[in-house]
Amino acid sequence: MMPPVNRRQFLQAGAAVTATAFGFRLEAASAAAKELKIARTNQVQSVCPYCAVGCGVVIHTSGERVKNARPTVVHIEGDPDSPINRGTLCSKGISLKEFVVNDRRLTKPRYRAAGAAEWSDISWDEAIQKIARRIKDTRDRDFQATDLQGRVVNRLDTVGLIGGCTDTNEINYLLGKFRFGLGIIPYENQARL
Amino acid sequence: MTNGWCDIANADVVLVMGGNPAENHPVGFRFVMEAKRKRKAKLICVDPRFNRTAAVSDSYVPLRSGTDIAFLGGLIHYAIANDLCHMDYVRAHTNAAFLLQEGFAFNEGHFSGWSDEKKSYDKSTWQYELDGAGYAKVDATLENPRCVFQQMKRHYARYTPEKVAEICGCTAEDFKKAAAVICSTGRAGKVGTILYALGWTHHSHSVQLIHTAAMVQLLLGNIGLPGGGVNAQRGHANIQGSTDMGSWNMLPGYLRLPRANWQSFDDYIKATTPKPLRPDSMNYWANTPKFAASLLKSYYGPAARPENGFGYGWLPKLGETENQSWGFIFDRMHRKEMHGFISFGMNPVANGPNTEKMLEALARLDWLVVVENFETETAAFWNARQLGEKFYPKYVDPKAIQTEVILLPAACFAEKDGSFVNSSRWLQWKRAAVPPPGLAKPDHEIMARIFLAVRALYEKEGGKGMESLMAMQWNYAQPLAPSLEEVAREVNGRDVATGAQVPGFAALQADGSTSCGNWIYSGSWTEAGNQMARRGQEDPTGLGLFPNYAWSWPANRRILYNRASNDANGKPWSESHAAIRWNGAKWTGDTPDYKADADPHTFGAFIMLPEGVAKFYTTELAEGPFPEHYEPMESPVKNALHPNASANPCAPVMSSSADAMGTPDKYPYVAITYRLTEHFHYWTKHVASGAELQSNFFVELPEALANEKGIKGGDLVRVSSARGTVEGPAMVTQRMRALTVGGKTVYHVGIPIHWGFVGRVRGPLVNNLTPSAFDPNSGTPEYKGFLVNVEKL
Numbered sequence: 006m007m008p009p010v011n012r013r014q015f016l017q018a019g020a021a022v023t024a025t026a027f028g029f030r031l032e033a034a035s036a037a038a039k040e041l042k043i044a045r046t047n048q049v050q051s052v053c054p055y056c057a058v059g060c061g062v063v064i065h066t067s068g069e070r071v072k073n074a075r076p077t078v079v080h081i082e083g084d085p086d087s088p089i090n091r092g093t094l095c096s097k098g099i100s101l102k103e104f105v106v107n108d109r110r111l112t113k114p115r116y117r118a119a120g121a122a123e124w125s126d127i128s129w130d131e132a133i134q135k136i137a138r139r140i141k142d143t144r145d146r147d148f149q150a151t152d153l154q155g156r157v158v159n160r161l162d163t164v165g166l167i168g169g170c171t172d173t174n175e176i177n178y179l180l181g182k183f184r185f186g187l188g189i190i191p192y193e194n195q196a197r198l
Numbered sequence: 199m200t201n202g203w204c205d206i207a208n209a210d211v212v213l214v215m216g217g218n219p220a221e222n223h224p225v226g227f228r229f230v231m232e233a234k235r236k237r238k239a240k241l242i243c244v245d246p247r248f249n250r251t252a253a254v255s256d257s258y259v260p261l262r263s264g265t266d267i268a269f270l271g272g273l274i275h276y277a278i279a280n281d282l283c284h285m286d287y288v289r290a291h292t293n294a295a296f297l298l299q300e301g302f303a304f305n306e307g308h309f310s311g312w313s314d315e316k317k318s319y320d321k322s323t324w325q326y327e328l329d330g331a332g333y334a335k336v337d338a339t340l341e342n343p344r345c346v347f348q349q350m351k352r353h354y355a356r357y358t359p360e361k362v363a364e365i366c367g368c369t370a371e372d373f374k375k376a377a378a379v380i381c382s383t384g385r386a387g388k389v390g391t392i393l394y395a396l397g398w399t400h401h402s403h404s405v406q407l408i409h410t411a412a413m414v415q416l417l418l419g420n421i422g423l424p425g426g427g428v429n430a431q432r433g434h435a436n437i438q439g440s441t442d443m444g445s446w447n448m449l450p451g452y453l454r455l456p457r458a459n460w461q462s463f464d465d466y467i468k469a470t471t472p473k474p475l476r477p478d479s480m481n482y483w484a485n486t487p488k489f490a491a492s493l494l495k496s497y498y499g500p501a502a503r504p505e506n507g508f509g510y511g512w513l514p515k516l517g518e519t520e521n522q523s524w525g526f527i528f529d530r531m532h533r534k535e536m537h538g539f540i541s542f543g544m545n546p547v548a549n550g551p552n553t554e555k556m557l558e559a560l561a562r563l564d565w566l567v568v569v570e571n572f573e574t575e576t577a578a579f580w581n582a583r584q585l586g587e588k589f590y591p592k593y594v595d596p597k598a599i600q601t602e603v604i605l606l607p608a609a610c611f612a613e614k615d616g617s618f619v620n621s622s623r624w625l626q627w628k629r630a631a632v633p634p635p636g637l638a639k640p641d642h643e644i645m646a647r648i649f650l651a652v653r654a655l656y657e658k659e660g661g662k663g664m665e666s667l668m669a670m671q672w673n674y675a676q677p678l679a680p681s682l683e684e685v686a687r688e689v690n691g692r693d694v695a696t697g698a699q700v701p702g703f704a705a706l707q708a709d710g711s712t713s714c715g716n717w718i719y720s721g722s723w724t725e726a727g728n729q730m731a732r733r734g735q736e737d738p739t740g741l742g743l744f745p746n747y748a749w750s751w752p753a754n755r756r757i758l759y760n761r762a763s764n765d766a767n768g769k770p771w772s773e774s775h776a777a778i779r780w781n782g783a784k785w786t787g788d789t790p791d792y793k794a795d796a797d798p799h800t801f802g803a804f805i806m807l808p809e810g811v812a813k814f815y816t817t818e819l820a821e822g823p824f825p826e827h828y829e830p831m832e833s834p835v836k837n838a839l840h841p842n843a844s845a846n847p848c849a850p851v852m853s854s855s856a857d858a859m860g861t862p863d864k865y866p867y868v869a870i871t872y873r874l875t876e877h878f879h880y881w882t883k884h885v886a887s888g889a890e891l892q893s894n895f896f897v898e899l900p901e902a903l904a905n906e907k908g909i910k911g912g913d914l915v916r917v918s919s920a921r922g923t924v925e926g927p928a929m930v931t932q933r934m935r936a937l938t939v940g941g942k943t944v945y946h947v948g949i950p951i952h953w954g955f956v957g958r959v960r961g962p963l964v965n966n967l968t969p970s971a972f973d974p975n976s977g978t979p980e981y982k983g984f985l986v987n988v989e990k991l
Binding site for chain 2: 047049050051052053054055056057058059060061064066075076077078081086087088089090093094095096097098100101103104105107109110111112113114115116117118119120121122124127129132133134135136137138139140141143144145146147148150152154156157158159160161162163164165166167168169170171172173174175176177178179180181182183185186187188189190191192193194195196197198
């Protein structure tokens, strides 16, 4: 028995073979496929970022080989190899491209000074330095090496840290290292909301 | 989930309660439809609203929001009273036979040990009766009046179908019809699953609610079997992984965060490592020292040595009774006890209860950092009055808000590598497809830059707490932008001497010779490579386990507690629903939740629990060893079982100026919040198709209530609670029936989430209305079943 062939292997086989065991010539079909907008795309396996069904998605990108252009997402579809969604997606998942390629995406750091009524621009370096300064000043003021009973506690409870539910395990793990390095106690995610 | 999405197709009965997968997990719901189609499975839907899951159910029962424990307690009574329990399973795999001490009692809504003054329990009368060796005494006949089974039977004798109907607002007939179908799985050969979501967790008694569901499934013998289990349908792509990696009181892998009274590593191990309660209990958490030492090796590297307790002293310590869960953090912020706040991809102004309190709290910070894909309500909180107009009347002018805000543009899911854990506990690896837009950066790079910039300042200037800050290992090949593959390998764990990846958590050691960032993920990236990226399509058992697709924690096990799909002798309860099989030398099928080569008689089936068996009765929760029906913190009626202990006596109460609670004379209707298929949380109001498909906020009203008030579909209405208001057009439907509760007519008002004051489409935040009421065990806010009033505008 032949091993099962997934869709991509099937397409690759189709591209490589002209007259085959299929019993008919594939040039016409593959020529038509080349007209599709996803015919020349790169394909990357990913996972839908919305609910926790965990549907596999295939992200189609183009522009990798174009000078002076950034690659961009041109299409996102359900991954037919995923036993969870078998190529299907819900109404939100099917429009994921609009989430990624979206004119409302933030593209530069913003700053709102105390009492200001508007955002202003700030460079990355300045933003990082400002945040580091705020963390250090707050921590230097409020860090407790020991509690009132003299017990070692190494904690900071006036700076809070939240996040992670929309991000990967690896980033969550790093958030833990960030948190415990600084000694932060108030740390939460979406789990109880 | 104890089981997984694909596994739902193995069920004979599906109870959906406290969730609405047809609309909120539509792709996962395909497996419910597959069970209906292929196995003629029966779908029971219990919900205040006749939603789209109800529309395809075989039986729909309406119930009043917040009365689920009464309904499930009624199922316990119904199963016992009608002899529908799977008693062989109950005897083999639960603590039904365990004896309780003399003195355990329940009267007028309180268990023994209650202190009115402390608002908490002294649990000494809740304990098992122990023998001289420290093991719990048992009565295998289940006849001793002090055994768990008899106590349970007595406790739920009050939950008759008539009482369930009186509390929940359904009819006793509807309850009995549903109960007969659900309890039809209480025998070998028939299996039922329970699917739930935030409709169960958003209550001031949510953990006990899910405990009740587990009790029902244990009585019916449905835990550990394909097509069974208690299955949480989680609401965010990696909320499971985020939970697995820790929270305010947890280290990664559900190891507890140190408390100040555990000063040394030995104190910690002693306090957090359980002792077996039966001679045959494997008590897997006895391995806690291995997991904890390996985590500290991962954090502190060579500096973590046996002599210094592996650097345990550097970890921050909680106070003995301190609670820093969500509601308490924002309560402290509101009391000006917090100064700085950093949010990676969360939006507390939209997500948190009691929006106005959130806004006031953030306005009392010195500084706020928000790392996001889009501008959010949290980033723009200082502009809420301008953007949110009339909903925040007390809210001050931006010029008066002294909080400094830095908003950093982050990469989205398609622009980063890494793994997500779905509800089935499957870790799936994804790859970055494109770079982030403009100057946006991946979150881990932003985090690394901040962390290393803080360390650089300390190195230059010195300061407090330097030792613990510098001790944290951050030795990545590119420290400012660690590769997530490198991090994933660190999480899996390695042999410190050879640097080889460990094959799984069984290889971890307590002597510092191994490191591991999260023991339950150990095995996800072995010497054989990244197991999370596997794409194998094989399904050798035919049960939808797909053992070579992605990787499931723990140990690639697809069905938790699967040893219990066999009887005490290792014989499957039914040939069609055996997750694992004993072949005389080893267990085959799914990764066994048992020692792989241990004879079936070696240990109890529930290897993670000190009892060695599953628990109907537990001393771990705040408000009692058995779940009891308590009314929501705001309720239209008094508790029909014990009016003088109406709501959860242990639920925390907040007392800030923003924390008003309403009464039914002013706020007579029960409000529920819900999601719509076309939107994801507060994200897709930024996305054109979501914004087009569901552009407008609305308020769902029952037809009878609308008629009473002269409201027609499309009329503008105002909904108010003791906290705030929302306004929008009425959507009048027949989906939420008027319920009769204790002789009184009770109406629900349904309010979708998804809108806010920033987005491509805008609308009021539903959390303007919600109370600062929380579950005492989990800290989950009571977003369902609070009181409102409705007026026509």
